[in-house]
Amino acid sequence: GRRVAAGAAAAQARATVDAWRIKQAMPTRMPLAEPRTPSEFTQQYSLLRKEGGAPLVSYLKLIPPERCRDIFCPEVPPDVLLVMTKAMKEYLEQCNEADASSWCATWLSGLSKAQRFEMTVLMLDKPTKVALDALFATFSVRGVAAGAIDKLRKTYS
Numbered sequence: 001g002r003r004v005a006a007g008a009a010a011a012q013a014r015a016t017v018d019a020w021r022i023k024q025a026m027p028t029r030m031p032l033a034e035p036r037t038p039s040e041f042t043q044q045y046s047l048l049r050k051e052g053g054a055p056l057v058s059y060l061k062l063i064p065p066e067r068c069r070d071i072f073c074p075e076v077p078p079d080v081l082l083v084m085t086k087a088m089k090e091y092l093e094q095c096n097e098a099d100a101s102s103w104c105a106t107w108l109s110g111l112s113k114a115q116r117f118e119m120t121v122l123m124l125d126k127p128t129k130v131a132l133d134a135l136f137a138t139f140s141v142r143g144v145a146a147g148a149i150d151k152l153r154k155t156y157s
Helices: 002-024 038-048 053-061 064-070 078-094 100-111 118-121 126-142 144-153
Strands: none
Touching: 038 064, 038 144, 053 078, 053 100, 064 100, 078 100, 078 126, 100 126, 100 144, 126 144
């Protein structure tokens, strides 16, 4: 009886200490850095996706548009596209930076160069299409050139 209880208590204590050590080593405790591989992006994205606009957009800003093809390999998952779209819209609605919308448009253009992007766009569900339309409407309000918006709409539809 007592030996079993003591052994169980010791095992629980070890598990608690191990969990604490793992939590301290989580990427949320480290400064954000440009991901080098798709798995690095996915790891940090999974931690930031729930935080919403500004933190996720700050992370996306670390990825140059020309590297999107490498980072989003083999494709851009539709659920990731939806979360990024919502985060960008929220960010644009809250930020006062003059070049924020042009950065978003340029970055989305770079994202469209990812492998199998056309297939992803063909398979988008209605919520993602609605979120993209809302983001493009925000671009219009923020003064992005109509030609650039039309080009992006065509790419993402």
